[in-house]
Amino acid sequence: MIYDIAIIGAGPAGLSAAIYGQRAGLNTITFEANVHGGQIINTPEVENYPALGKVTGVEYAMNLYEQATGFGATIEYKGVTEVNLKDEIKTLICNDGTEYQAKSVIIATGVTRRKLDIPGEDKFLGAGVSYCATCDGLFFKDKIAVVVGGGNTALEDAVYLATVCEKVYLVHRRDRFRGDRAEVEKVLKNPKIEIVYDTIPLSIEGEGKVERLVVKNVKTEKTTIIPTSAVFVAVGLIPQNDMFTGQIDMVDGYIDAGESCKTNIEGVFVAGDTRNKTLRQLVTATSDGAIAATAAAAYVTK
Ligand code: NAP
Numbered sequence: 234m235i236y237d238i239a240i241i242g243a244g245p246a247g248l249s250a251a252i253y254g255q256r257a258g259l260n261t262i263t264f265e266a267n268v269h270g271g272q273i274i275n276t277p278e279v280e281n282y283p284a285l286g287k288v289t290g291v292e293y294a295m296n297l298y299e300q301a302t303g304f305g306a307t308i309e310y311k312g313v314t315e316v317n318l319k320d321e322i323k324t325l326i327c328n329d330g331t332e333y334q335a336k337s338v339i340i341a342t343g344v345t346r347r348k349l350d351i352p353g354e355d356k357f358l359g360a361g362v363s364y365c366a367t368c369d370g371l372f373f374k375d376k377i378a379v380v381v382g383g384g385n386t387a388l389e390d391a392v393y394l395a396t397v398c399e400k401v402y403l404v405h406r407r408d409r410f411r412g413d414r415a416e417v418e419k420v421l422k423n424p425k426i427e428i429v430y431d432t433i434p435l436s437i438e439g440e441g442k443v444e445r446l447v448v449k450n451v452k453t454e455k456t457t458i459i460p461t462s463a464v465f466v467a468v469g470l471i472p473q474n475d476m477f478t479g480q481i482d483m484v485d486g487y488i489d490a491g492e493s494c495k496t497n498i499e500g501v502f503v504a505g506d507t508r509n510k511t512l513r514q515l516v517t518a519t520s521d522g523a524i525a526a527t528a529a530a531a532y533v534t535k
Pocket of ligand 1: 276281348349381382383384385386387389405406407410411412433434467468469470512513514515
């Protein structure tokens, strides 16, 4: 069978593309290597999606899944490992060896969290080191936790962890946050969060589990120890585009496409965080999905 649209990734961009593709009367197939929802399932509270009010990231992901499958979208829970996008009929090969063909492809592979690359980070993964505050925060109820980073993710993680932990240190390498003003203000007025500016983490240490984070102030060069049970790493994102290297134009690892979501290859579109863009948020991911699927539908039915 040749699908009209193959969508790689079932996050907000991919599932929005599935909704628009199905509603255009096309047969879509969406591939997901993990769970549907993408990065948003790690978000404690979505509060900046217009007219949505406040929902958790997991609630949002479940609603999106119900909506997409309600329109007949099929999700295959397998990873796409290899693609051939140059031919008119595109080929996708999955990690179980199965092969799929489609007239058009929407890449919505998203991003993963960047690592700190310091001693102890790998050793204590699952023993105090985490990349997901909402997934692992409760393990550190009434304990001390550190969040590293200065973007929206770190700010939101710190606010969420302050609801669970006794105290939260927010370690940021500069004296100004990258995240939105509204999130910064929540952090500043939270008495359980102590901000440690101008500071980088050097190593994560402990006996069998995280017990302390060694940090250095970049202005004074002074090294100090923060006693903690957990280190939550929130230092940015890495696009998941390795399998497209050499086939598609990219900018700094992100797939190059303007607001049309069209890549340099006919019939191949990109949506969401993995596109080269200025604002990576839920609202831009879903709108990319809509634009990419509409463009794919026009391409397929031309
Ligand atoms: P980000 O915005 O790229 O911020 C990464 C932070 O980590 C920066 O503050 C950066 O410091 C710091 N950093 C990077 N490498 C580091 C290192 N090796 N050691 C220490 N610190 C390091 O990443 P993000 O917070 O994950 O957000 C990613 C995107 O998702 C952004 O566009 C963000 O706006 C969006 N997002 C939106 C929401 C929302 O709208 N509610 C929620 C979460 C994320 P510098 O500032 O010095 O570079």
